[in-house]
Amino acid sequence: xxxxxxxxxxxxxxxxxxxxxxxxxxxxxxxxxxxxxxxxxxxxxxxxxxxxxxxxxxxxxxxxxxxxxxxxxxxxxxxxxxxxxxxxxxxxxxxxxxxxxxxxxxxxxxxxxxxxxxxxxxxxxxxxxxxxxxxxxxxxxxxxxxxxxxxxxxxxxxxxxxxxxxxxxxxxxxxxxxxxxxxxxxxxxxxxxxxxxxxxxxxxxxxxxxxxxxxxxxxxxxxxxxxxxxxxxxxxxxxxxxxxxxxxxxxxxxxxxxxxxxxxxxxxxxxxxxxxxxxxxxxxxxxxxxxxxxxxxxxxxxxxxxxxxxxxxxxxxxxx
Amino acid sequence: xxxxxxxxxxxxxxxxxxxxxxxxxxxxxxxxxxxxxxxxxxxxxxxxxxxxxxxxxxxxxxxxxxxxxxxxxxxxxxxxxxxxxxxxxxxxxxxxxxxxxxxxxxxxxxxxxxxxxxxxxxxxxxxxxxxxxxxxxxxxxxxxxxxxxxxxxxxxxxxxxxxxxxxxxxxxxxxxxxxxxxxxxxxxxxxxxxxxxxxxxxxxxxxxxxxxxxxxxxxxxxxxxxxxxxxxxxxxxxxxxxxxxxxxxxxxxxxxxxxxxxxxxxxxxxxxxxxxxxxxxxxxxxxxxxxxxxxxxxxxxxxxxxxxxxxxxxxxxxxxxxxxxxxxxxxxxxxxxxxxxxxxxxxxxxxx
Numbered sequence: 001x002x003x004x005x006x007x008x009x010x011x012x013x014x015x016x017x018x019x020x021x022x023x024x025x026x027x028x029x030x031x032x033x034x035x036x037x038x039x040x041x042x043x044x045x046x047x048x049x050x051x052x053x054x055x056x057x058x059x060x061x062x063x064x065x066x067x068x069x070x071x072x073x074x075x076x077x078x079x080x081x082x083x084x085x086x087x088x089x090x091x092x093x094x095x096x097x098x099x100x101x102x103x104x105x106x107x108x109x110x111x112x113x114x115x116x117x118x119x120x121x122x123x124x125x126x127x128x129x130x131x132x133x134x135x136x137x138x139x140x141x142x143x144x145x146x147x148x149x150x151x152x153x154x155x156x157x158x159x160x161x162x163x164x165x166x167x168x169x170x171x172x173x174x175x176x177x178x179x180x181x182x183x184x185x186x187x188x189x190x191x192x193x194x195x196x197x198x199x200x201x202x203x204x205x206x207x208x209x210x211x212x213x214x215x216x217x218x219x220x221x222x223x224x225x226x227x228x229x230x231x232x233x234x235x236x237x238x239x240x241x242x243x244x245x246x247x248x249x250x251x252x253x254x255x256x257x258x259x260x261x262x263x264x265x266x267x268x269x270x271x272x273x274x275x276x277x278x279x280x281x282x283x284x285x286x287x288x289x290x291x292x293x294x295x296x297x298x299x300x301x302x303x304x305x306x307x308x309x310x311x312x313x314x315x316x317x318x319x320x
Numbered sequence: 321x322x323x324x325x326x327x328x329x330x331x332x333x334x335x336x337x338x339x340x341x342x343x344x345x346x347x348x349x350x351x352x353x354x355x356x357x358x359x360x361x362x363x364x365x366x367x368x369x370x371x372x373x374x375x376x377x378x379x380x381x382x383x384x385x386x387x388x389x390x391x392x393x394x395x396x397x398x399x400x401x402x403x404x405x406x407x408x409x410x411x412x413x414x415x416x417x418x419x420x421x422x423x424x425x426x427x428x429x430x431x432x433x434x435x436x437x438x439x440x441x442x443x444x445x446x447x448x449x450x451x452x453x454x455x456x457x458x459x460x461x462x463x464x465x466x467x468x469x470x471x472x473x474x475x476x477x478x479x480x481x482x483x484x485x486x487x488x489x490x491x492x493x494x495x496x497x498x499x500x501x502x503x504x505x506x507x508x509x510x511x512x513x514x515x516x517x518x519x520x521x522x523x524x525x526x527x528x529x530x531x532x533x534x535x536x537x538x539x540x541x542x543x544x545x546x547x548x549x550x551x552x553x554x555x556x557x558x559x560x561x562x563x564x565x566x567x568x569x570x571x572x573x574x575x576x577x578x579x580x581x582x583x584x585x586x587x588x589x590x591x592x593x594x595x596x597x598x599x600x601x602x603x604x605x606x607x608x609x610x611x612x613x614x615x616x617x618x619x620x621x622x623x624x625x626x627x628x629x630x631x632x633x634x635x636x637x638x639x640x641x642x643x644x645x646x647x648x649x650x651x652x653x654x655x656x657x658x659x660x661x662x663x664x665x666x667x668x669x670x671x672x
Contacts, residue, residue, distance in 0.1 A: 009342045014437070016381045020450065028451055051562065053452045059557035079473065079565065081465030082513035087442060089457035098462045098512070100561050109561030111453060111466075119513055124473045140452050174450045180381040180437040185345025216391060217348045223365050223394025225351055 010189045014182035020174040027056045029170050030068055030163030035142035038132055041068045041161055042106050050158060052106035053140075070161040071105035073130040074149055078102050078109045082119040091145050097122045101146055105158040113145040121148065138169030187217030190229060195299050200291070202267050204228045210268035233264035236303070237311040238287040239320050240270075243280055258283040262303055263319040270319050277304030286310035327419045328538040328545030329530050329666065331360040332634035332641075337500040337526035337622035340436040344525075346380065350432045351392040353529040357428065361531050361541040365394040368531075369424025371401045372415045374408035374431035375626050378443050389432060400424065407431060408528060408630030409591075409652030409662050415532055416551055425534050432527035433625035440523050440625060447655060449558060461520055461594075463656040465512040467565040468596035472514060474566045477599045479514055483507045485595040486518040486620055493617025500524045500622040519595040519620075526624030528631045546637035546648075546666040550578035553652075553662035560657060568604040571651065571661040575605055578663045580649050585665070587612045587639055587648040589632035593619040597658055601651060605663075611649075615639070629653065633664055640668040 024032060027043055031054050034041040043054030044067040051065070058065055081098045083090070090096075091113035099122075100109035115131065116122050129149035136142035184192065187203060191214045194201040203215035203226035210219065211230050219226050241260035247253075258280050261270035275283050276292065288308035291300035333356035341349055358364065371393055375386045386403045395401065400423075404410045408431020415427035435443075441459035448454045471477045486507065493499035500522045508517030531541070538545040554570035554577075556563050575581060588611050592598040598613070607613060616635040619628045629652025636650035647667045654660040 011342065014381050022450055024451070032451070051559075053559065053561075055559065059559065059562050078561075079466045079470040081462055081469055081515075082510065083462055084510060084513070087457060087459055089442075089445075089455075091456055098458060098466055100466060102561075108559065111458060111560055112456065124469065140455050172451065172455075174454060176446060176454070178378070178381060178438055178443055178446070182381065182437060183342040183345075185348045186343055187348065188345060216388060217345055218351055218391040219394070220391040221394055221396040223351070223354065223392055225348070 009183050009186065010192055011181055011183050014180040015177065016180065017177045018175075020176070021171055022174055023171045024169065025056055026066065026163070027054050027068070029168050030165070032138045032140070032142075032172065033165045033169045035140070036136045036138040036169065037165060038073070039161075040071050040073055040103060040130070041163065042071050043067060044069055049107040050105060051108050052103050053110055068161045068163040069105070070159045071103050072157070073103070075101040075103035075106070075128060077114070077122070077124055077126045077128055079124055080114065080122050082122065091141070096145065099128065099146060101128055112143055115145045115147050126150070139172055185217055187215045187226065191215055196297070198293055198297060199231055200233045200264060201229050202232045204230050211266060212269065213264060213267040213271050230266060232266040233291065235288060235290045235306050235308070236262040236264035236267070237316045238275065238283065238285060238289060239263050239316050240285060241275065241283055256280045260303070261320075262289060263316050268319075273300060274302040275304070276302040284310070286313060286316070325420055325422065325534050326538070326547055327416055327532055327534050328542065328547045329633065329637035330533045330538050330542035330545050331357040331531040332528070332638045333357045333360070334498050334528040334627070334631055334634060335526045336498050337524045337624050339500065339522065339524050341434060341525040342436070346375075346385065346389045346432055346434060347392045349434065349525065350389050350430060350527045353527050354392050354428070354430060357529045357531045363426065363531065363541070365399075368426050368428045369400065370415055370418045370427040371399055372403065372411040372418075372427065372429050374404045374406050374411040374630065375433060376405055378446055379433050379435055379438065379440070379625055381438060393428070407626050407628065407652050407654050409633055410553065410654070412530065412532070412630060412633055413551055413553060413662060416548060419532055419534050425537050427532040428529065429532065429630065430527065430529035431627040431630045433627055434525040435523045435625050436525050444656075452559070460656065461515060462512045463560065464520075464594040464596065465515045466560070467600070467657045468514050468519070468594065470565040471596055471599055476566055476603065477596065481599075482519050482595040485598050489595075489614055489618045489620040492615055493621030496617050496621065498622065499617045502617065502621060515594060515596070521593040521619050521623035522621070524622060524624055526622065526627055528624075528627045528634055530630065530634050530637065542641060544641050544643060544668050546640035546668060549665040549667050550580070551662070551664040552577035553660065555660045556658070563657070565657055566600065568600050568658050568661060571601060571604040571658065571663065574661050574663040575649070578665050580605065580663055580665050583647065585611060585647045585649040587615065587636060587645040589616060589618070589636040589648065589650045590614055591619055591629045591632045591652045593623050593628070593653075595620060597653070600658060605649065605651070629662065636664075636666050640666055643668070
């Protein structure tokens with residue numbers, strides 16, 4: 001037992017990527033399909049306002065909205081913000097202005113980017129027009145950006161539109177990627193460092209004296225910090241198990257195999273691990289096992305029988 | 321509304337808010353503030369009737385991340401517990417309702433956020449409309465800057481006035497030992513014009529906790545409880561282009577329903593992460609120079625995501641606890657350009 005000083009905290013890149021597939025519904029489907037066809041649609045409220053981009057329900061009355069109208073591709077900047085350093089995923093990679101644009105015929109504004117040489121070339125009230133993306137797929141990014149359009153009067157001609165297009169877009173994939181630097185904190189850093197040394201350490205709660213493996217820095221029963229490190233194992237007892245019959249994608253372990261709860265000697269609760277070195281149908285509660293370390297020695301790859309007689313049920317029944 | 325039961329904030333604690341806290345997991349960061357509010361009241365975990373927390377998986381980059389931090393509460397035997405994927409101010413609202421129903425007499429509310437592992441400007445784009453906004457990745461500073469320009473165009477403020485708000489906030493934070501940016505500092509370069517570094521909140525990690533109690537229980541636990549006289553929260557229309565960004569009708573309505581306009585307040589803790597947002601909130605809440613705004617320094621001095629709103633409620637309550645305020649307004653916001661707004665009115669009982 002030691003009360004070791006906190007080691008240097010571990011850090012590792014953590015990438016979260018998710019391609020959410022979203023269905024659009026009648027109004028958003030018509031709007032985004034329209035963009036693909038270089039047609040801008042809005043939706044008319046009961047009060048006669050035209051909302052662009054359109055929504056299915058009136059933001060004031062919550063009435064269902066379905067009356068589509070076609071409006072122009074030119075408009076007026078209602079507010080703007082100069083973005084000197086574009087970030088990944090934004091519409092332009094050179095400095096640009098974020099703008100809210102009220103398109104001609106619309107009563108509300110659309111957010112997008114304005115391609116302009118500098119902040120001096122942008123002002124509220126300036127006239128702009130849509131620059132269409134060369135490749136369009138039925139997404140807000142079919143508008144590449146806006147560009148200045150000082151010539152030409154506002155065309156406020158609003159035409160009825162049935163919203164019908166050939167091959168309508170009914171869904172989008174909202175792809176996202178976020179980059180993090182993960183730090184597991186002090187308790188888990190100590191655990192991972194010990195594993196790299198082929199040791200398993202838990203931490204004891206000063207209040208209830210239970211030893212948590214892996215430790216997360218707090219006793220979930222008492223709500224106090226666990227700071228006293230306790231080396232547990234290496235041997236342990238299978239408290240319960242299941243037989244996995246379906247192979248997970250990318251897994252190079254032959255099925256069936258056994259996944260078990262293993263109470264390492266000295267631990268106050270069981271952890272998970274695969275059982276190897278024994279036919280799957282001979283694994284049993286009470287089986288005594290020991291870790292087999294991964295090739296790079298950083299974690300137990302699996303546990304195998306260590307040859308000791310089975311543990312008596314009473315010795316592990318509290319750890320099931 | 322006049323609730324049948326009186327509910328008060330009786331204890332408040334917050335971490336030092338720091339740019340990075342690599343050495344702590346979320347639970348390691350939260351535990352000290354939980355212990356501190358329990359110590360202040362003498363309560364044990366098992367004495368707490370209801371526990372509610374606020375945090376966000378997108379900051380942690382992990383699903384159900386709040387379950388890890390829950391270990392810091394001591395959740396066995398089973399406790400009555402809830403979580404909001406929002407600022408802890410909304411967790412406090414849920415706890416307040418729970419106490420008003422009579423289901424519990426005490427509540428522990430906590431909130432935390434570690435922004436340091438990710439890029440919070442990008443992370444916050446994921447809370448936007450996924451059809452029309454999120455694919456463009458408009459970051460939180462960009463959206464606030466659109467609002468700031470609208471305010472300037474409308475003649476409600478200008479860049480020197482914004483700089484004054486930033487300077488005043490950080491000078492006030494000099495007296496706040498938990499602040500991340502105490503002391504005035506240069507306005508710096510444009511991040512997204514017209515907002516400069518000084519107009520934007522620091523990115524950082526932190527946590528906060530409060531304890532709520534009802535009636536005589538509150539008087540027992542605290543010398544001068546901060547009674548919640550009213551609390552309400554409202555939301556603006558979803559689409560930014562539908563709104564008048566220079567105004568905040570949702571804040572005004574929430575304040576009205578919370579009773580903020582019945583009598584003047586002496587203190588207002590406003591959750592305005594950007595200097596320009598204080599301009600909007602002051603107008604919506606009719607605050608004049610007689611009201612002490614953000615004596616703590618506000619979110620411009622420390623803005624731990626998901627906790628900064630709860631910190632406003634806690635700071636306002638702590639001012640009442642120590643007799644520096646008799647009637648305080650606390651405000652919390654969530655979402656782009658003050659999309660959602662919560663207002664609470666706190667009062668101390670008359671002193672003999």
